[in-house]
Amino acid sequence: xxxxxxxxxxxxxxxxxAHVAFEFLAKRFTIVSGAEYLVLGVLLGPEVSGLIxxxxxxxxxxxMMLAIGWMGAAIGTRLDLAAMLRIRAPFYQVAFLQSALxxxxxxxxxxxxxxxxxxxxxxxxxxxxxxxxxxxxxxxLSGLGVLVRRRLxxxxxxxxxxxxxxxxACIAIAAFGLLLCIAHPGPPGDxxxxxxxxWAVISVGIGxxxxxxxxxxxxxxxxxxxxxxxxxxxxxxxxxxxAYVRLSPLxxxxxxxxxxxxxxxxxxxxxxxxxxxxxxxxxxxLVFAGAAWQPTTRSSLIPILLFFVVxxxxxxxxxxxxARVSGMLPAVGPDWGRGLLGQGSLAVAIALNYWTxxxxxxxxxxxxxxxxxxxxxxxxxxxxxxxxxxxxxxxTGAQLLSDADLPVGRL
Amino acid sequence: MRRSVILLLLLGAMELLxxxxxxxxxxxxxxxxxxxxxxxxxxxxxxxxxxxxxIVGYLVxxxxxxxxxxxxxxxxxxDRLEPVSDLAIALIxxxxxxxxxxxxxxxxxxxxxxIMTVELAxxxxxxxxxxxxxxxxxxxxxxxxxxxxxxxxxxxxxxAIVHSPAVTMALLSETRARGPVAxxxxxxxxxxxxxxxxxxxxxxxxxxxxAPPDDGGAALSLGMVIWEIGGALLVGxxxxxxxxxxxxxxxxxxxxxxxxxxxxxxxxxxxxxVETLLTLITAGFVAENASRDGRGxxxxxxxxxxxxxxxxxxxxxxxxxxxxxxxxxxxVLALPVVAVRLAAIWGGTRIGTWWAGMxxxxxxxxxxxxxxQAGVAIGLATVAAxxxxxxxxxxxxxxxxxxxINQLFGPIFxxxxxxxxxxxxxxxxxxxxxxxxxxxx
Numbered sequence: 001x002x003x004x005x006x007x008x009x010x011x012x013x014x015x016x017x018a019h020v021a022f023e024f025l026a027k028r029f030t031i032v033s034g035a036e037y038l039v040l041g042v043l044l045g046p047e048v049s050g051l052i053x054x055x056x057x058x059x060x061x062x063x064m065m066l067a068i069g070w071m072g073a074a075i076g077t078r079l080d081l082a083a084m085l086r087i088r089a090p091f092y093q094v095a096f097l098q099s100a101l102x103x104x105x106x107x108x109x110x111x112x113x114x115x116x117x118x119x120x121x122x123x124x125x126x127x128x129x130x131x132x133x134x135x136x137x138x139x140x141l142s143g144l145g146v147l148v149r150r151r152l153x154x155x156x157x158x159x160x161x162x163x164x165x166x167x168x169a170c171i172a173i174a175a176f177g178l179l180l181c182i183a184h185p186g187p188p189g190d191x192x193x194x195x196x197x198x199w200a201v202i203s204v205g206i207g208x209x210x211x212x213x214x215x216x217x218x219x220x221x222x223x224x225x226x227x228x229x230x231x232x233x234x235x236x237x238x239x240x241x242x243a244y245v246r247l248s249p250l251x252x253x254x255x256x257x258x259x260x261x262x263x264x265x266x267x268x269x270x271x272x273x274x275x276x277x278x279x280x281x282x283x284x285x286l287v288f289a290g291a292a293w294q295p296t297t298r299s300s301l302i303p304i305l306l307f308f309v310v311x312x313x314x315x316x317x318x319x320x321x322x323a324r325v326s327g328m329l330p331a332v333g334p335d336w337g338r339g340l341l342g343q344g345s346l347a348v349a350i351a352l353n354y355w356t357x358x359x360x361x362x363x364x365x366x367x368x369x370x371x372x373x374x375x376x377x378x379x380x381x382x383x384x385x386x387x388x389x390x391x392x393x394x395x396t397g398a399q400l401l402s403d404a405d406l407p408v409g410r411l
Numbered sequence: 412m413r414r415s416v417i418l419l420l421l422l423g424a425m426e427l428l429x430x431x432x433x434x435x436x437x438x439x440x441x442x443x444x445x446x447x448x449x450x451x452x453x454x455x456x457x458x459x460x461x462x463x464x465x466i467v468g469y470l471v472x473x474x475x476x477x478x479x480x481x482x483x484x485x486x487x488x489x490d491r492l493e494p495v496s497d498l499a500i501a502l503i504x505x506x507x508x509x510x511x512x513x514x515x516x517x518x519x520x521x522x523x524x525x526i527m528t529v530e531l532a533x534x535x536x537x538x539x540x541x542x543x544x545x546x547x548x549x550x551x552x553x554x555x556x557x558x559x560x561x562x563x564x565x566x567x568x569x570x571a572i573v574h575s576p577a578v579t580m581a582l583l584s585e586t587r588a589r590g591p592v593a594x595x596x597x598x599x600x601x602x603x604x605x606x607x608x609x610x611x612x613x614x615x616x617x618x619x620x621x622a623p624p625d626d627g628g629a630a631l632s633l634g635m636v637i638w639e640i641g642g643a644l645l646v647g648x649x650x651x652x653x654x655x656x657x658x659x660x661x662x663x664x665x666x667x668x669x670x671x672x673x674x675x676x677x678x679x680x681x682x683x684x685v686e687t688l689l690t691l692i693t694a695g696f697v698a699e700n701a702s703r704d705g706r707g708x709x710x711x712x713x714x715x716x717x718x719x720x721x722x723x724x725x726x727x728x729x730x731x732x733x734x735x736x737x738x739x740x741x742x743v744l745a746l747p748v749v750a751v752r753l754a755a756i757w758g759g760t761r762i763g764t765w766w767a768g769m770x771x772x773x774x775x776x777x778x779x780x781x782x783x784q785a786g787v788a789i790g791l792a793t794v795a796a797x798x799x800x801x802x803x804x805x806x807x808x809x810x811x812x813x814x815x816i817n818q819l820f821g822p823i824f825x826x827x828x829x830x831x832x833x834x835x836x837x838x839x840x841x842x843x844x845x846x847x848x849x850x851x852x
Binding site: 061213233234236238246 | 413417439446447448667719720723
């Protein structure tokens with residue numbers, strides 16, 4: 001049987017099984033679908049069965065970049081300012097502190113750990129450590145999606161989780177984008193290498209210019225098919241432009257999504273179209289991420305496993321500190337960070353983006369650490385959130401608090 | 412106009428980035444692909460505003476920005492996008508099969524058959540006669556023996572009579588025309604697809620008998636032809652049955668399933684060496700007609716939704732693949748072939764519709780839907796090129812030039828036919844008042 005045929009069959013069967021079976025599992029056992037595609041990718045990849053060979057991986061390179069960009073655009077569409085302004089400032093304060101702290105703590109610890117475990121100087125592990133920090137900051141909303149159906153979304157804790165997840169995504173993408181600008185290998189040929197600031201301007205420029213132009217391009221378009229074509233072109237072009245100059249497609253795509261959702265009249269249609277494609281693209285991304293995985297050396301196993309532990313500790317600790325500093329502990333409880341332990345599409349996208357980045361340091365370790373974390377937390381992300389809510393209910397006597405009980409703050 | 416200006420600005424921005432970039436992980440292909448989608452969409456909308464089919468706009472955009480002219484999309488990027496083209500062809504074929512209703516085949520099958528038989532016969536004879544008569548003016552035929560010239564003419568004519576299911580489906584999808592001219596054209600085009608493979612195989616066998624290839628050439632046995640057609644029908648029925656079962660017992664995620672079916676059908680067909688288009692046409696036909704309670708229709712609508720953006724990409728890539736320099740070099744030879752083919756299609760179809768007893772008002776427009784050609788013709792020309800390495804390559808080059816012209820003007824003819832027969836208004840909506848584009852769902 002040809003590898004192409006087997007790939008189509010397996011992906012189709014997995015997708016449909018996931019759709020049918022996990023629909024049931026999500027309702028019955030609060031389990032989120034996704035990580036199984038990662039395992040599937042590993043099994044099909046060159047390291048196990050070899051059905052997806054290196055050539056196939058290379059030929060699907062553009063699709064991987066497009067999927068990464070699409071993730072960014074999907075996150076960008078969540079940045080609807082009108083909706084964001086309706087949420088009170090303390091939620092953002094807690095979310096920002098939590099996110100920045102977890103990134104800094106995990107990055108710092110991972111730099112030390114990588115240096116110690118691999119016997120490398122600090123300057124050789126700073127970039128991978130920081131990328132791991134960005135990956136650690138990212139959290140998944142998929143578990144929340146399962147629980148939202150259970151009418152929990154009005155609770156302050158759930159709102160805090162939604163805000164924090166969005167903030168995690170923005171900070172992780174911004175930090176990762178900036179990092180690639182700093183660690184950029186430079187353009188080929190005799191062109192003067194732009195400075196990191198110039199790369200950052202180029203990265204943001206692609207997003208802002210693209211957002212402005214595509215705003216005009218899409219203006220008033222409500223036909224779903226034409227909108228889909230235009231959006232596909234826009235995101236593909238922006239992702240391709242960023243990948244072409246070896247920057248992260250996440251940053252420009254996020255900006256384009258944010259600009260479109262805030263400036264166009266057809267924001268709902270745009271959000272809907274992007275969301276419709278996001279899920280299948282995420283699954284494809286997971287399959288190829290799994291296939292791209294390569295085993296690391298034994299000495300790197302310890303930092304990989306420790307990353308998982310450090311991230312959990314970092315997330316829980318920074319969430320608690322952020323809530324305490326902002327005076328939000330009564331509203332969200334000390335263990336609200338549990339709801340942010342799940343990882344999903346963004347972590348995979350960042351890891352894969354780093355893995356494909358020219359001149360990246362320790363790409364396999366970073367990639368494996370991210371995949372391990374996603375594998376272990378994605379399925380249970382809804383359960384983490386459920387646990388956070390349960391702990392909060394136990395400690396506060398359940399459901400006492402609403403937005404009115406929150407400390408007053410300004411945006 | 413606004414979109415055209417934006418497109419130019421995007422082109423300028425891409426040029427600014429060009430010195431800073433590298434092509435790793437297909438980034439350049441992705442960049443080109445994104446631009447191609449937007450360009451094709453823009454030119455398609457401009458064409459639509461000028462009452463020209465959108466697909467002509469997509470083709471023109473591909474030609475303008477492709478390797479032949481502005482070179483915004485390079486040959487390497489086009490190669491990387493080949494899987495998208497394959498997927499599009501498979502999806503279009505399945506959709507074409509799903510458009511055919513069993514009741515319609517029973518009611519009008521004989522009509523389709525009669526029109527096709529006469530049209531193909533007249534067209535084939537006219538092209539053979541033309542090429543044989545022109546032999547003194549064709550450089551690669553001028554010094555060839557009579558037998559070789561005849562072999563060339565037979566092979567060329569058997570490929571040149573092909574129509575284009577892709578263009579037909581794209582136009583029907585764009586205009587939502589469902590009247591007798593639209594249905595008859597679709598029926599004849601699909602039937603021709605099968606007949607041409609048989610005819611070509613027969614002509615190849617005759618050609619090999621009268622003018623054996625110097626190096627033996629590639630063999631094509633009768634068994635292979637029977638398997639290619641029969642196997643395609645068999646595989647198509649099995650695939651269609653699987654789809655029917657899925658629709659009955661699961662029936663979810665139809666858009667995703669539509670794409671998977673197309674990929675699966677194409678892979679299986681390629682693996683079993685059966686005709687891909689026929690496999691998927693059969694699968695679509697079985698799935699649509701064996702399903703109950705509107706399930707088949709639901710799948711067809713899901714496919715139509717997926718097909719709309721794929722048409723943009725497919726025709727834009729097709730346009731980019733047209734070698735304008737090659738067409739220009741052979742235009743003097745290609746134009747008479749195009750003209751004679753056009754006249755023969757007109758004559759053959761008029762006789763065919765008269766024989767089939769089709770109302771005169773409807774019958775006089777059908778020929779215009781049969782002008783486009785693509786897809787199968789390229790595959791058959793490649794087989795001919797393998798069988799006759801020297802003459803076959805010349806045949807392929809001339810055929811590509813003819814196809815480029817027909818591909819560009821065929822959709823315009825077909826749209827005019829639909830408008831003239833009242834099955835679609837000049838603005839694009841069909842007379843029943845439905846929108847030309849699927850409504851947001």
